[in-house]
Structures are given as C-alpha cells and as structure tokens.
Amino acid sequence: MELTEYPDREMLALSLADRIASQLAQHLRGNERATLCVPGGTSPAPVFDTLSGADLDWGRVTVILGDERWVDGDHKRSNSRLLHRHLLKDKAAAAEYIDLYTGDASPDLATEGLAARLAPHLPLTVVLLGMGNDMHTASLFPGADHLAAAMASDAPAVMAIRAEGAEEPRITLTRPVLSGAINIHLLIMGPEKREALERAQKLDPIEAPIRAFLDDATVHWAE
C-alpha cells in the first residue's frame, strides 16, 4: 500500500484527478479504449469536477460505477445522479457510460446483463474506490447477505447485495473485477476514515472488505 497525504482536500482533488487522467491517457496510447470505474457517495465530487475537464480522448473511455443504490437516476441517493452532475459533463460528456441501474424491479434481475455488457471493457484501467467508516468499499459491506460470494476469486463480475448498513438494495462490482484493475486508488478524507483504514489493515477482508484491495492500492488522504 502506498499512502499519499495532502495538505488539504483541494490539493487532493486536483492531484488525484490529474493522476487518473494521466493513467487513462497512458493506457490510450497503446490501446483502443480505457475503462474508468468510480465510487459514489459524497467524497469524490470535487475529484470528478476536475477530472471532467481533463484533456483526454474521452470518446475512447468507458465509465462505470463500482456500485449503485437501487433507486431511480433522479433520486438524491443515486450515484448516477452524482456522476451526471460532476463527471459526465464538460469534456468527459463524450465518454461512454454503463449505467448499473437498469430500472428492473430488483438488482438481481440486472446482474447477468450488466456482466455481459462489462466483459469487453475488462480489465478496468483505473478504479477509484471510496470507503465507509465501517470499512466497506463499493457495496461490499461487512455482514452483507452475499459478501463471501462477492469476495470469492470466482465471483461473477456483478452482484446484487443487501446489507444493514445500506439503506436500499444495491448492485456492486465484485472483488475479482475491482482488484483486477490495472491501477487502484482509494480516496479517504478525515480522521475517522484514516483510523478505519488503520483498523482494516489488521483485519481479514470478510470483516473489512477494503482490506482486499489495500496491497495494490494508492491511498489518497487529506484531513
């Protein structure tokens, strides 16, 4: 694990957006397309705002969320809504977007179709992860109904998940897809998350799902 500490959140957002854009650009120099996987939640909006203006051939980039809450795209808890407002605008409006929310009655009905849609875009070029204070990442929550299956090395790419810490049913990319990314970044801010990260390092991934990604991740932290 590599830990980068920034003097403030603004510096973090600028540097991280720059780093992600460079990794995508470098990949596009040798490949037809690149895939960027991003978290929802509240922390990444400033990173997205900067990244959306990056001078990149966005028409060759596919964007996907690491997880989605099973709510309509205009719901205030929709991660897609956050993406449309902060990332899929400006230059990044040209990117292809794979929306995890299909409108099906339940996420269980959407997983197979989404996995097939995602397959040609793997491995992920860059994955940006977030983390909750309970050490979940994407929708891999400690204690979630299908956590063991979603953490297994042969897990299907996309799974439906329900957990006490999640307000609604979720859909999530699973451990093998996320950990198979070429570049892995983790964005955390504030003292509580720093403390949760330290706790996670000593735990098993089934207790602390973020643990499964730490060895290969660059962690970006600001107070």
Ligand SMILES: O=C(O)[C@H](O)[C@@H](O)[C@H](O)[C@H](O)COP(=O)(O)O
């Ligand atoms: O849909 C979600 O909730 C996420 O994708 C989730 O994994 C998120 O990254 C963390 O919960 C951190 O969220 P905050 O940035 O809001 O603290």
